Amino acid sequence: MTDIMPMTSPNVARAAKRLCAGDLVAFPTETVYGLGADATNDKAVAKIYAAKNRPQFNPLIIHLAGAGAVEDVGEITGPAAMLIDAFWPGPLTLILRRVQHCSVTLLASAGLDTVAVRVPAHEGARELLKAAGRPVAAPSANSSGRISPTTARHVVDSLGGSVDLVLDGGPCRVGLESTVIDCTSRPLRLLRPGGLTSEMIEDTIGQTLITDVDDDVAPKSPGMLSSHYAPRAKVRLNATSVETGEVLLGFGDTKDADLNLSPAGDLTEAAANLFAYLHRLDREDVACIAVSSIPDAGLGRAINDRLRRAAAPLPG
Ligand code: TXA
């Protein structure tokens, strides 16, 4: 059942509590409606991927109440600081390197060592983020491959019952997603054109952006996953036994598993554990991580996509 509530202050306070309890809360920003979850909670983040029915774990944008909160999440370099001063709050997302003790789950970064952050200009959105008191992961609140939602009705039509609560704040002001800038590249790189123009950004940093990507950021991120996140150990898929020198990452009622993604065979739970467990098993003395077979349906497709990338040998 999806609750739809007008975005009043008491409802924002209620919605913040639901976010902290691990629920999915859709909320308006100045760009499009976001599908929000507690970015520090693996299970809540996994629910986003399940609700959007994404074939891959695209990394998610992390929303903050104010620029002061970035320090717990990403490293701010010179040009990023200039962009923050000039354009936050506003429709600008910055890709930063994750800080060592990043509070955002690795799942929200899709296993990358970077994190996308923004402070929305929408006042209700910031009130919600402030009340939640933690970073909130929020991709556009549409199912994968559909158009981004700019009204509460779009959200319900696209995601149906898989979102717990929708805050209705009327139509979005910008209606076009935020501009995404990769601040880990020199010169900075435009990954997705959006609500803020490149010219405004270039004027501020006094530098020309690299703009070799067209209108879709998606090919870059997933394409980079295999080289950005590959365990040191080999990965063997669809394992039915464990050989010498291997550890076993199980699923369902697997015997001898060193770690089990979900003993109950629950794909949402498995997605929530995936990146964290691969990291834990990837120790010095382990030659190979064997992985039990995962059903290739629903969220299982995204898990298998990610596992295949982890198993693929590194290019070069
Ligand atoms: O306006 C917006 O940005 C909306 C509202 C809700 O804030 N959000 C949004 O999120 O459009 P989403 O998930 O639909 O788009 C995020 C884009 C994706 O294309 C993703 O690949 C890219 O940002 N992205 C996120 N983290 C990244 C990272 N670490 N490196 C490269 N690209 C990243």
Ligand code: MG
């Ligand atoms: Mg989107």
